[in-house]
Amino acid sequence: MNECMNIYELIQKELDGELTTKEMELLDKHCSHCFACQELRQDFFQTIYGLNNLPELDPGEALIETIMNTIYSKSPAQKNISSKGLTGIVAGLVLFCSSGIFLLGSVIISLIAGGLLYLGYENFSLGFIENIIYWLTYGYNLLSVFKHVFNNPYSSIFLVTVLLLSMVSFTILVMLLYSRRIINYEKV
Amino acid sequence: MVFTDEQLAIKSQQGDKQAFEELIKRYQKPVFTICYRYLGNSQDALDAVQETFIRIYNKLALFDANNTFRPWLYKITVNIAKDFIKKRKPWEELDFSLKSELGDPQANIELTQVQEQIKKALLKLPEKYRMAVILRHIKELEYQEIANVLNLPLNTVKTHVRRGRDILRIQLKEVEL
Incomplete structure (x- = not known):
């Protein structure tokens, strides 16, 4: 019986084509006198033969067309960035640029405003650069600044112009967003 | 000129529609x-085949x-x-086993009595053994290739196939008796 257990292992190995010549001889010899193992071997071979000979199945011609239509009605393969991802990147870039422009703009405006305020103040005891620094540092004291600014007609005109330009830029940005030239939300 | 699967896959990557169609024809x-x-x-x-090629x-x-393309395709399959x-509900499982007993009308292929019994017996196998046996004895893949496809150790695959x-x-044998 113990020998038959070993033979079972040998049959399994035989099915996988892993038998050595010596093992094959042993298997053949055992099966020539043991009817049970001979039958077991035969059953295994019948099962494997049946599996090997199960026909390959055809899903039909219509399948290719269905798959191709499904795939190629969508975006092509090389576009591996989805439309949502692309919109996210565009939105991120717009935000990044906007914040950059805002920062740069505020610095430039500060410089110009500081320079002009220098003239407006008529505070010649301080130098040009010192005046800009003074304005940037103490600019929060708007009341005192405005008091001096509005004393000078040129500074007032400058400030009103900056205010108007800011409002116009903001309006243009909002209009662009609404006209969807920047981000098309329908395609998200 | 006959292209290899890998060449066709690369051409498909580059947007060649015909190359991808050829791959489907080869492997459907x-x-x-x-x-x-x-x-x-x-x-x-049919649904699974469609989903496989779309995922590919x-x-x-x-x-x-x-x-190589083939193991990659089989892995996805x-x-x-x-x-x-996994998505099947328990009552659907019962329904499918009943259908397989009665024979699927759409699989219009003549089978011998033994083959019909094998087909039914195969569906009664535990799932982990079933896929291993299909790949080994129906698709005739090497053990190492099956191990790669199923993402299992080689010895585990051998055990699954043997069991x-x-x-x-x-x-x-029971059917015969």
Whole structure:
């Protein structure tokens, strides 16, 4: 019986084509006198033969067309960035640029405003650069600044112009967003 | 000129529609056979094949030209077929086993009595053994290739195949008696 257990292992190995010549001889010899193992071997071979000979199945011609239509009605393969991802990147870039422009703009405006305020103040005891620094540092004291600014007609005109330009830029940005030239939300 | 699977996959990556169609033509039968033998009914198998090729297409950018295409395709096929089984409700499982007993009208292929019994017995195998046996004895893949496809150690795959075919043998013997 113990020998038959070993033979079972040998049959399994035989099915996988892993038998050595010596093992094959042993298997053949055992099966020539043991009817049970001979039958077991035969059953295994019948099962494997049946599996090997199960026909390959055809899903039909219509399948290719269905798959191709499904795939190629969508975006092509090389576009591996989805439309949502692309919109996210565009939105991120717009935000990044906007914040950059805002920062740069505020610095430039500060410089110009500081320079002009220098003239407006008529505070010649301080130098040009010192005046800009003074304005940037103490600019929060708007009341005192405005008091001096509005004393000078040129500074007032400058400030009103900056205010108007800011409002116009903001309006243009909002209009662009609404006209969807920047981000098309329908395609998200 | 006949292109290899890998060449066709690269051409498909570059947007060649005909190359991808050629890949489907080459592999639709093997993929359908695996799905049908594993899932047991043609409607699910057809859906699985469709999903397999769509997923292949969507993942083409990830295909490395140094790798072979076939194991990659079979890996995706196996994962999708397993997903179909997972999604099945218990009552659907019963329904499919009944259908397989009665024979699927859409799989209009004449089988010998033994083959018909094998087909039914295969569907009664535990899933992990079933897929291993299908890949080994129906698709005739090497053990190492099956291990790669199923993402299992080589010895585990051997055990699954051996246990699977042993159960099949016993089931077929019972039918004979």
